[in-house]
Amino acid sequence: MTLDRLSDVSALIDAEDTEAQEHARRMMAALGLPVTESGMADTPRRLVRALREFTAGMHEDPARHLRVTFPPEAEEPGIIAVTAVPFVSVCEHHLLPFTGRANVAYVPALKAPIVGLSKLARLVRGYAARPQVQERLGEQVVEALCTRLDSVGAACRISAEHSCMTLRGARAEGAQMATLHLRGVFQTDPVMRDAFLGLDR
Ligand SMILES: Nc1nc2c(ncn2[C@@H]2O[C@H](COP(=O)(O)OP(=O)(O)OP(=O)(O)O)[C@@H](O)[C@H]2O)c(=O)[nH]1
Numbered sequence: 297m298t299l300d301r302l303s304d305v306s307a308l309i310d311a312e313d314t315e316a317q318e319h320a321r322r323m324m325a326a327l328g329l330p331v332t333e334s335g336m337a338d339t340p341r342r343l344v345r346a347l348r349e350f351t352a353g354m355h356e357d358p359a360r361h362l363r364v365t366f367p368p369e370a371e372e373p374g375i376i377a378v379t380a381v382p383f384v385s386v387c388e389h390h391l392l393p394f395t396g397r398a399n400v401a402y403v404p405a406l407k408a409p410i411v412g413l414s415k416l417a418r419l420v421r422g423y424a425a426r427p428q429v430q431e432r433l434g435e436q437v438v439e440a441l442c443t444r445l446d447s448v449g450a451a452c453r454i455s456a457e458h459s460c461m462t463l464r465g466a467r468a469e470g471a472q473m474a475t476l477h478l479r480g481v482f483q484t485d486p487v488m489r490d491a492f493l494g495l496d497r
């Protein structure tokens with residue numbers, strides 16, 4: 297098959313997922329869902345595709361985005377941050393989506409290279425595109441900023457709504473999970489920590 301058309305690519309992905317679609321169809325049937333009715337006949341395929349989309353980052357290294365760097369623009373690097381980065385993830389317990397926003401910051405070492413702004417957003421969204429728990433997501437973001445960049449500190453604050461808690465189970469509608477990960481100067485210097493926490497106020 298020549299992959300010169302989007303529909304060809306689509307067909308190839310579906311062919312690879314035949315087994316998953318069959319399992320999805322059986323699961324739905326076992327749940328008593330009317331999977332043979334015309335409206336739902338294509339639902340196993342859509343379900344598998346949706347899960348593929350939510351977990352597309354599983355086999356990639358999101359920290360690769362930090363490889364493209366620029367020379368520093370300022371003598372005193374200070375805090376470099378992106379706030380309100382939106383992301384979608386799926387909790388590893390239920391495979392149900394959780395959606396939220398992250399504030400991400402790092403402080404480059406003196407004269408250390410910096411990264412483009414979008415790479416911080418790509419980092420968050422890349423780690424989010426996996427079965428996750430929010431704690432690990434925040435941890436992975438600061439770990440990457442500390443180990444892949446020449447930085448003296450990194451921070452990540454996430455606020456997210458977990459549909460497994462808000463739409464089912466506890467049904468705590470509107471409840472948000474908040475996590476905060478601080479490393480380096482953000483941990484040792486209260487002024488830096490407060491500056492980070494005050495970024496979107
Ligand atoms: N700490 C943490 N917990 C999460 C996250 N996402 C989902 N959970 C929780 O994972 C837990 C799984 O608990 P279980 O008791 O095994 O699952 P459950 O029977 O579906 O529990 P309920 O959701 O209380 O109905 C639930 O309390 C979820 O709220 C996350 O990112 N971090």
Ligand SMILES: [Zn+2]
Binds near residue numbers: 389390391458460
């Ligand atoms: Zn869950």
